[in-house]
Structures are given as C-alpha cells and as structure tokens.
Amino acid sequence: MKKKIALLLALVMIFSVFAVGCGGGDEGGDYAGTVKIGVFEPASGDNGAGGKQETLGIQYANYMTPEVEINGELYKVELEIVDNESDNAKGITAASNLVSSGVSVVLGSYGSAVSIAAGEVFKEAGVPAIGVTCTNPQVTAGNDVYFRICFLDPFQGTVLANYAWENGATKAYCLSKLGDDYSVGLVNYFVQAFKALGGEVVEEQFPNQNADFTSYVANAKSNGCDVFFAPVSTEAAALIIDQAAAQDLGMPMLAGDTWDSNVITGAAQGKDVEVVVTTFYQEGGNPEFDNGIKAWMEADSKMLENNGGNTDLAAVTAMGYDAYYVALEAIKTAGSTDVADVLAAIPDTTYEGVCGQVVFGENGDAVRDTAYVKKCNTETGAWEFVAAQSIK
Template identity: 45%
Template sequence: MKKKFLALILALGVISGILTGCGGKEEVKEDVIKIGVFEPLTGENGGGGSQEVDGIKYANKVYPEVLGKKVELVIVDNKSDKAEASVAATRLVEKEKVAAVIGSYGSGVSIAAGDIFKNAKVPAMGASCTNPMVTEGNEFYFRTCFLDPFQGKVMAQYAIEKGNKKAAIITQIGDDYSTGLGNFFKEAFTKLGGEIVYHGEFQTNEQDFNSILTNVKASGAEVIFAPSSIASAGLIIKQTRALGIEAQIMAGDTWENVAIIDVAGESAEGVVISTFFDEHNTLATEEAKKFVKGFKEYLGGPDEIIPAVASLGYDAYVVILNAIKQAGSTDGEAIRKALVDMKGVEGVTGVYSFDENGDAKKDMAVIKIVKDGKFQYIDTVVVK
C-alpha cells in the first residue's frame, strides 16, 4: 500500500513538474507577443540606433497590444559590427523566439543578419537601412525608408540646381551605406551633366582627413558629398573648413544628428542633408501630426527636436503590428504574406505598401540645412 501511495505521489509530482515547467511558461508566453529590436546602441552608429529605438519604444507605448496580447520589445545591441550583428540576430530568432524584428540603423549590419532572419522565416522590417542589398533576394526583409539610389538622385539634383558642376566624393571603406550612396550620387550627378573631380576613401575610425581634403581642395570641387557615419562626419566638416575649403558640404540621412554639430561647431553651418521626415513638412499624414505632438512630450517637451530615423522606427513598428493583425497570427509566413499584400497603412513618413523586393513605395525626401546650430527644413522633394 505504501509503495502504491509513493508511486502515486511521484506520478503527481512528474505531472506537476510538466505543467509548471512547460505549460506554465507556455501560458505566460501566450499572453505576450515578442518583437525583436535589432539596433546599434554602441559603436560608431550607436547615436543613430538609439534615436531609432526611441521611436520604436514610443510606438509601443501608443500601440501596446495586438491580437488582444501585450507586445514585448526584445532589444539587442548589434554594436555597429557585422560579426556582432549575426550574434544578436541569432539570439532573437533562436533564444527569444520573436515573431518579427525591427532594424537596423546601418545597412551593413542589416545585410549581415539577413540570412539569419530569412532562414528562420522571421520577418524583419528595416527602418533606415537604405542600401538596396538589404532586401535583394530576401523575401523576409522589408523596410520603411526610401533607398540610396533615390537619395543619391535627390542630392545630385539639389547640387546641380544650386549651380555646382564639379563634385568630390568622400566615402568610408567597408561601409555598405557609405560606398553605395557615394556611387549612386556619382551616377546621378554625371547623368545630370556634372563632373566628379575626386573620390577619396578612408578607413573606419580614421580621424585625420587632411590628406584627402588637400586633394579635394586641389581638385576645384564646388560641392563635397560625404555620406559617412556620425563618428567621422563632424571631423570631416571641421577639417574641411580649417583648410579653407569653401565648397558646399552635403551628405545623406546619417548626418542628421546633433552630435555632428557639437563636434563641428560653427563649421557645420550651411551643411545640407537629405532625410526622411521633418515636422514642418506640409505633405505630412494625419498619423504624423499626432506623432509630432506626442513624441515631443515623450522626449521631454515642445522644444525637442524629432530625429527622422525615430519616425521611421515608429513606422516600422506600426507596419509590423498591422501585418500581425492582418495575419491574425504570429506565424512568420503569415506575417510575411500580410506585408506583401499590405495597402494603405498610414505611418508618419507615408502610406505603406511594398514592392516585389520588400521596399516601401516612396517618392519623397526632405532636404535640411544646418542653420544657427540646428538642422532646419528647406524643402520636400517629390520624385516621380
């Protein structure tokens, strides 16, 4: 009798362990939908990555649930490094079991992680990764930003319209964003009748640009296009002006960061960039109008400046949530199909649908200039 009683106790213990160890944990997971946030919080792109994360966090605050469940953000730091990107991406899909991923700031790390998301069939929504290679051949990678060929064309057109016929390009070796955008600017600028008189390249973490800039000065360039990281931008600007070079300095979206102005100081005055969003854009959506007021309060008050990449991070979250809602599921294949079929989902920077590559169908860019120590809106450019 004692043996039977002992056996019964042991059996109940095993069943209890199964329910607690498996069923209990599973029950908690069923109440939460995990979305991975794959961004650089450290390294040379840490500043931009942190801004993007701010937009994602705010979107999560505005829209905290989907399918009747709480959305939990799982934030990982890819450290602005391609090798670390693979580690961070693997953690999200294998350990955290996220339903989808948002990120990353930086095309290089996005490309590096692409196959990991693809093989796991976890949809990824890039926010500001603009290099065409991010989504090429990857049916599980999408993005909310415009692409570098478009951005290069916008900036080349702006340079020509301002009367500049000779351009110098400065790009960062091994940086997919920098080299890609530099080449797209070169192609567009020459097609519009301009001439590339010099193309200089530098290594990551380089701080002395005087050799390159001496060649720029000798070339007679009227405009300098330097799509580099935040870490190098302020130094390039400052050293350009220190050599007495008066050429117009221009760059792409990565330069929209106050850290650049902090480093360059007065030398930053007149720098022109292309970017994704500005609160003064008269073509803004209704979602954008709500976002501006709410996000400023979230950041600390009405005088706060809204980084364009934060608006893209917000949009990436909104789009993913809509896809999960339309799919009625957290299954990766179902979410991917919902993204492919998506039409008319309104975000801050536009109304979303995606082409055959997973790229947002966009035809608009914002031009800003550094004036009085701030990035200020110049114009909204629409390219058909």
C-alpha cells in the same frame, strides 16, 4: 578565504541571473499571451547614436500602444532589443539571439551593412524583418524575408545629385568609408547620377577607425571641387565638419539620411560650414507626434540621453515609430504570432504613418517618391526645411 569569496561571487551571479529572468513574466494577467518584436539596432560603435534614436521611436510607439488585438484576443507586445554594435560579425550573433528568443518580426537595422549581413540569418530562420532606414538596395534584393519602409539609395543618390547640380556644382568630391555598404553604395548612385548630368567627380575612401580627416578636406580643396559629398556615419561626420571648419572648406557639404541627426547640428553649430541633407521626415510634419514624443523623452532622462541630450527629433526616430505600427498591422492581418503567417501578411500591409504612406512594392521595398531636403542653420543649430524633392 579566497575560495569563500569566489563561491560568494558565483552565488551572487547565479541569483542575479535568476532574478532578471523572473522579472518579466509576472504581469500581463489580462492578456491572452505575449507577442515579441525584435529590435535589431546598434547601440554602440560607429552608428550607435543613430541606432539609439531609431530605437527611441520604436520604444515610444510601444509605450503608446503596448498591446495588439489578434483574432479578438488582446496580446501584450514586448520589445526584444539587441545591440548589433554596428559590426557585421557581431550583428550576426545579435540576429541569431533574436531568432532564438522567438520574435515574430524584427525591426531594423540602422546602417545597411549590418542589415545585409544579418539578412542571411533571418532568411534561414524564416523570420520576417522590416528595415526602417537601411537604404542600400542589397538589403532586400534576393531576400524574401526582408522588407523596408524607407526609400532606396538609387533614389536618394539621384535626388542629391540633382540638388547639387541645380545649385551650380560641377565638380563633386565624394568620400565614403572603405567596406561600408551604405556610404559606398550611396556614393556610387550619386556619382552615376551626377555624371549623367554632366558633372565631374573625385572619389576617395577612408579606412575604418580613421579620425584624421585633414587630408581629405585638403584634397577636396586642392582638386577644385565645389561640393563635398560625404554620406558617412555621424561619428565620422562630426570630425569631418570640424576639420572642414578648421581648414575653411568653402563649399557646401552634402549627405544622405544618416546626417539628419542632432550630432551633426551640434558639430556644425557656430562654425562656418554649409550642411545639406536629404531625409525621411521633417520635424513639424506631424505636431501631435512631435509633441508627444518630446514630452515622453523629457520625462525620462535615460531616453533624453539616448537622443543625444536634447529633444531635437531625428527622422530615424519618426521612421522607427512608423515601423512599429507597420509590424503591428502585419501581425493583426496575420491573425497569429507565428513567423510564417506574419511573413505572408507583410506584403499586403499598408499603413499611413507620420512619414507618409507605407505600401510595399517590388522586392519588399516601400513605394516612396519624396525626400525632404534640409539645411543646417549654424547659428541656432537646427535644421531648416529647404524643399521636398521627387524624381520622375
């Protein structure tokens, strides 16, 4: 009896694998072939919420433009989406999967740490990768196949430090996550810039899986700081905001692009906190794109769920949208789906996206000189535009 059940189960599994495998291949009669774009993003773990939002932008772009013309022939564009689980070790496995599935170019990842870890895999395989919102300099430094379309942390850190200083802060509390390249890196650049301006800093780090931020908030208060800088993952951020409200923090909270998410506005809504972030895109910057993607999300409850249950646009979604088109441009220029040709074509690719122009400069980083500063309106739970900041 048991053997029969086991056999049956095994058969079911085999057939289901077979069925899934066959699903994709049938369509595309009008196409000369398929080109695969890898999406290397977290869908779970610390950065799951942000990764899903970035993926949404890519998916929407794919929905709008599901084909690309290469040398006069029409190719179907297929997204190969993997979950790197916000984890450096698992990210490497996910990256290897992408490489072996024959993608022409990879987009991602949200979260610099996992991009740095996977960079080696892409480098070895010669697969070009385009970072969407990973801002740590080390992602592209010393890696010829990694490009990126966003600004970098030295820039972002300086913008934030300037903002804090101009708003009268003289002592900053800086919190980062132990072993997280993104937050540690950004805090470093912030500290450098803030000290250069003449400010004082208190730096602290919290370990992985920490949920108790009571003492960090208490430390910021007892050290007499006047700005709380914590560019950590949104998961931790929601807990920090909650705790800050509970203990009546009494100073503005400042963070980088990660915090530009409806997770943050959701956490801050109705609480007595002040949250300020720098980001890539301000909702309303391109009404056509805004309305299009909102309608698309509303039509599909799965997508709405991935965006956190409402249609508030995150900057990473807009960046993901741009990244997809940058990849298409590169493939067009290359005139081939071969990784080596695409890799050679990327540096000369330019694209005018919803988040501004993408031109690749040194190290394969995009040339960007503007960040948008936004503030959370805790009554309505929406972001309010403060200023566009540039540095010379």
